[in-house]
Amino acid sequence: MRKIFPVSLYNPISVAGALLAGISFGLIIFLMIIETFSAVHKPYMGIIAFVILPVFLIAGLLIIAYGWYREHKRSKQIDFKARKFPKIDLNDPKQLSAAVFFSVGTIFLLLFSAFGSFKAYEYTDSDEFCGTVCHTVMEPEYTAYLNSPHSKVGCVKCHIGEGAGWFVRAKISGSYQLYSVTFNKYSRPIPTPIENLRPAQETCEQCHWPKHFFSEKKVDLDYYLSDEKNTKSSLTLLMRVGGGNNELGNRNGIHWHMNIANDIYYTSTDHTRQTIDWVKAVNKETGKETIYKLKGSTKKVVEGSEEIRKMDCIDCHNRPAHIYNEPSRIINISMSRGIIDSTLPYIKSVATQALDGTYETKDEAQSKISSKITNFYKNNYPDIAKKNGQKIATAIKELQKIYSRNYFPEMRVSWRHYPNNLGHMNYDGCFRCHDGNHVSDDGKVITNDCNSCHVLLAQTTPQKGKQLSMEGLEFSHPGEIEVSFKTQKCSACHGVGNKTLEKKVAQR
C-alpha cells in the first residue's frame, strides 16, 4: 500500500485515534444533516451532536498526536542535544501531502469547532435544552410555560438575561444542577423563591415598561357552586392596573402605587415570603418614609440589613410563566365554556374532588379521574349515566387534560406547592400586607378596601339577579355563606391548608 503520510503516523495508537475522530466527525455531520431536514426537533440530538460527540472528536485528535509523538520518540534514541524539529521538505511528495492535509484539516477543524461551540452555546440556551433535557425535573415548568402568556419568550430571557456575567453564573449553577440531576440529589419540588434570580429591572422591564400601564383591565369570572344544580354566579372586576406618566397625568392604580410613586421594602418571617411583618414605603417625590408593622409584632429591623427586600415585579407576579391552576378556578372556566356540561348534577363537586385527589403517578390519576366520575353517575344517577354518556366522557377527557397541565405528582408540583402572590383567594398574595393588620405608628393602615385594587363592576347571583355599579358593589359571597371579610382572609377557607371547604364539598 502506498503511504501518503510519514511512516511515524502509521502506528496502532494513532490509527485508533483517527478511527475515533473519523467516526465522531461522520456522526456529527450525519446528525446535523438530519437536524436540518427533519421537521420535528429532537431534544437529545443537539446535546449529542454539539456537546458529546465533539468531546470524542477532540479526544481522537489528541490520541493521533500522542501516538505520533510516542512513535517519534521511540524511533530516535533520546538524545536531547541532537533533538531538532523534524525537517519538512515540501519537495518530498509524501511530506507535501501530509502538510497540505494537516493545514487544510486544521483550518477546517478550527472553523468547524468555532461553529460547533457557537451551536453548543446556542443550544444550551434554547428552551428545548432548558425545558426537556432533564425531562421529569423540568416537565412541570416547561409544560406550564408552554401554556402561559410567555410561551414565546425564551426561558433565558427571564432566568438569565443579557450579558456575560449572568451567562457565566447561569452556566456554573447549571453545571451544579446537571450534577444534582445525574446523582438524583435535587429536591422535589424545586424550592422557590429562587435565590439570585436576576433583578426584574433587567428582565421583565426590558419588555414591559412599568410606567406604561394606563388602562384598566376587565376580568370576567363565572363561578359554579358544588350543589346539585351547580348554581352559577358571575362577577366582573375592573382591575386598576394603573401606571403613570407625568406628562399624561394619569397617575393611579396598582403599578403606580407599588412601583412608580413608592419604593416598598419588607421583611418576612419565613423563607417563602408569605408572612410579612415589616413594611416600609418611601414616597419617591417627597422622600417621606412610612413604616407599617404587623399588629403584635415587636421585631426591630435594622436599616440596611440583609433580610430587607425591595419589592419588584416578582413579589406580585411570581408565576408569570409557570401557573399551576387551582382546581375550582380552572373547572369554572371549562364549565363556563361549556366543555364540562353544567347540566350534569353535582359535576362541579365531583370534578373538583377527582382532579384534586391524591395520586402517586400521572397514570394512576388519569385512570382514577375516569373511574371516580363514571362510578358517581352509575351509582347515583343511572339514567343520566346512560342518557348522557357522551357528556360524561367529554368531561372526563377535559379533566384528564387539565390534570396533565397542572399536576405533576412525580415532582410533587401543583397549585398546593407554589404560592401565587397575584390576588388573594388561595394564597394571601396582596393580603400579606393589605389585610388591615399592617399599621404605622401614627395609625395609618395598608388598605384592604375591596374597591381599591379592583372595582366590582357587576355581579350576578341567583338571589339578587344582575347588579351593576360604576363605583363598585359590595361583594356578595357566592352561596350566601356568612363571611366576615374584615376578620377572615379568603385563604382561611380557600387556602391550601384549610380543610373546611373540602369537607363541605366532600359531604355530598
Ligand code: HEC
Ligand atoms: C416570563 C418570565 C419567565 C420565563 C419565560 C420562564 N420563567 Fe421560570 N420562573 C420565572 C419566575 C418569576 C419564577 C419564580 C421565581 C420565584 O418564585 O422565586 C420561575 C421559576 C422557575 C423554576 C423554579 C420552580 C417553579 O416552578 O417556580 C424553574 C425550574 C423554572 N422557572 C424553569 C424555567 C424553564 C425551564 C423555562 C423555559 C421553558 C422558564 N422557566 C421560563 C420566570 C420565567
Ligand code: HEC
Ligand atoms: C422578552 C420579553 C418579555 C420578558 C422578558 C417578560 N415578558 Fe411579560 N409578556 C411578554 C409578552 C410578549 C407578553 C404577552 C402579551 C400577550 O400575549 O398579550 C407578556 C405578558 C405579560 C403579562 C400579562 C399576562 C396576561 O395574563 O395577560 C404579565 C403580567 C407579564 N408579562 C409579566 C412579566 C413579568 C413579571 C416578567 C419578568 C419575570 C416578564 N413579564 C418578562 C414579554 C415579556
Ligand code: HEC
Ligand atoms: C403590587 C403588585 C404588583 C407589582 C409589584 C407589579 N404588578 Fe404587574 N400587575 C399586578 C396586578 C394585580 C395586575 C392585574 C392582573 C390581572 O388581573 O390579571 C398586573 C398586571 C400586569 C400586566 C398586564 C397588564 C394588562 O393590561 O394586561 C403586566 C404586563 C404587568 N403587570 C407587568 C408588571 C411588571 C413588568 C412589573 C415590575 C415593574 C409589575 N407588573 C409589578 C400587580 C403588580
Ligand code: HEC
Ligand atoms: C410587601 C407589602 C405589600 C404587598 C405584598 C402588596 N402591597 Fe400594595 N401597598 C403596600 C403599601 C405599604 C402601600 C401604601 C403605600 C403608601 O404608604 O402610600 C400599598 C398601596 C397599594 C395601593 C394603593 C392603595 C390606595 O391607597 O388606594 C394599591 C392599589 C396596591 N397597593 C395594590 C396591591 C396589589 C394589587 C397587591 C397584590 C398583587 C399588593 N398591593 C401587594 C404594600 C404591599
Ligand code: HEC
Ligand atoms: C390589595 C389589592 C386588593 C384588595 C384590597 C382586594 N383585592 Fe380582590 N383581587 C385582587 C387581585 C390582584 C385579584 C386577582 C385578579 C386576577 O386573578 O386576575 C383579586 C381577585 C378577586 C376576586 C376573584 C378571585 C378569583 O380568583 O376568582 C374576588 C372575588 C375578589 N378579589 C374580591 C375581593 C374582596 C371581596 C375584597 C375585599 C375584602 C378584595 N377583593 C380586596 C386585589 C385586591
Ligand code: HEC
Ligand atoms: C368562612 C370560610 C370562607 C371564607 C373566609 C371565604 N370563603 Fe369563599 N367560599 C366558602 C365556601 C364554603 C364556598 C362554597 C364552595 C362551593 O360550594 O363550591 C365558597 C365559595 C366561594 C366562591 C365561589 C366558588 C368557586 O370557586 O367557584 C368564591 C368566588 C369565593 N368563595 C370568594 C371568596 C373571597 C373573595 C373571599 C375573601 C374575600 C372568600 N371567598 C372568603 C367559604 C369561605
